[in-house]
Amino acid sequence: MDTRKSFFVDVSAAAPRPQNMWPSIVVPKEAIDLEIERLLDAPRPADGRRASLIVHPEASEPGLGLAPGIDVTINVLRPGEQTLNLRKNSNMVEICISGSGLATVAGRATRMQKWDVWNTPSMQVHSYRNDGDEPWVRLSYSNAPLLEKLEVHYVEQFEGDTPPADAGTSRPQVDRAAVARARDLAAREQITPEGAWLLGYEWLIDIDVLESKSLHWPWAKVSEYLPSVEDLGRGYNGRRLFVLYNPATERRIGTTHSFFATISCSPPNNHHVPHRHSSSAINYYLRGRGYSKVSGERLDWKAGDIILSAPGWAMHSHHSGDESTSALTVQDHPLQIAMESLIWQERLQEPIIALGSQGGFESNRAMLSAAEQGAVAR
Ligand SMILES: [Fe+2]
Incomplete structure (x- = not known):
């Protein structure tokens, strides 16, 4: 056996692989409506989950999605239907696009109505119930394609309160007053003036917890703020939008951690x-019409x-x-900030910046407000 050939790929002087930039595609409302009808007319599936993935023609198994790292699922429940409980280590942003229903996450039920948006954090038990009298339709976006490609997508579906994997397990009760936290006893040494450290093992298994909650952005409230971005001066060169910000994502300015x-x-x-x-x-x-130019098309x-x-880049x-x-x-922006891979070029004449580790871009908001203030003063 030629072991050298089995283990190694010679990449000496190899050119970088040209990336396969998936072409931009439009999935028209008419096609989405037909798929919703098909899901509604089908016999009720055993787990109650009527769902269809929107798959890009370039997507490949495992981890089909509309972008390489993002899937979009159409979810439908007929009146009176509900799903089983789910627990998975992917996270979701969801939007109700018609009807209404109850989304229960970690035991808390929230009524979702048209264009309400919410996040479903990783590993929190969640389910859906349509208690209304019309079909409830929602779109959910998740990072499952990435986890599927990493072969680490953990998914459990079950009835009752306890995930099957947790049955029979328990956490040891520790009297913190009597026993020191193991992490506090582990090494924590800075070994170079520039900032290289050594930490003991417990730092890996006892990470500081930042509470991750399911948050709800009701359309009734979000829509109140929209005129303020629509009315920004005509010459504004930023984007007229609000981020639905989840403080658990901190400086990565996300709605979920992905x-x-x-x-x-x-x-x-x-x-x-x-x-x-x-x-x-x-x-x-949600409303209006227009066009995009993507890679010249x-x-x-x-x-x-x-x-x-x-499509990325x-x-x-x-x-x-x-x-x-x-x-x-929806963009996989916080994920890429965490990986230090988020490169951005806001205007062609400006350089490519790794956002989060290099200083970012400015819009002309300050100049616009100075001009407005000048107009008021005059
Ligand atoms: Fe963009």
Whole structure:
């Protein structure tokens, strides 16, 4: 046996692999509506979960998605139906697109109505119940494709309160007053003036906890704020949106630890200059119409369409048509900040920046407000 050949790939002087940039695609509202009807008409599945993944033609198993690291699932419940409990280590952003129902996460039920958005943290038991009299439809976005490719996607579905894997287990009760925390006894030594440290093993298994909660962004409240971004001065060169911010993501400005979700509101005929980022973006249009230019190609969209609007690192710009336009955008931005892989180029004449480890970009908001203040003073 030639062991050298079995274990090694010679990459000396190998050129970087050109990345397969998935083409941008529009999934039209009409196709989504037909799929919702099909799911509603099908016999009730054993676990109560009527669901369909929206899969990009370039996606490959395992981990089918609409972007390489993001899946989008259409979930439907008929009136009176409910799902089994689920526990999984992927996280989700969800949006109700019609009907209403109860989403229960970690024992707390919240009523979700049209265009309400919420996050479902990793490993929190969750279920859904349609207690209304019309179909409840929601879109859920998750990082399952990435976990599937890493072969570490943990999923349990069950009835009752206790996940089967937890049955018969218990945590040892420790009297903190009597016994020191093992981590406090472990090594914690800075060994170079520049900041290289040594830490003992307990630092790996006893991580500081930052509470991760399911949060709810009701459309009734979010929509109150949207005129303030739509009304920003005509020359504003940022994006007219709000991040649905979950403080557990801290400086990574996410809605979950993987994704941010934003809700935008652009006036008619609003045009962006092209930009690009290594995060992938998926837009769901709530209202309005317009087009995007992605890698030089024009894609037209309208309310109810879902578009892979920015395949990672594709140059893109979005343009509203003759009416006000709102979109939910989901991007794997916090994940990439955590990996120090989030590269961004806000304007072509400016350099590529690794956001989070190099100073970021400025919009012209300060100049606009100075001009407005000047106008007031005059
Ligand atoms: Fe973008």
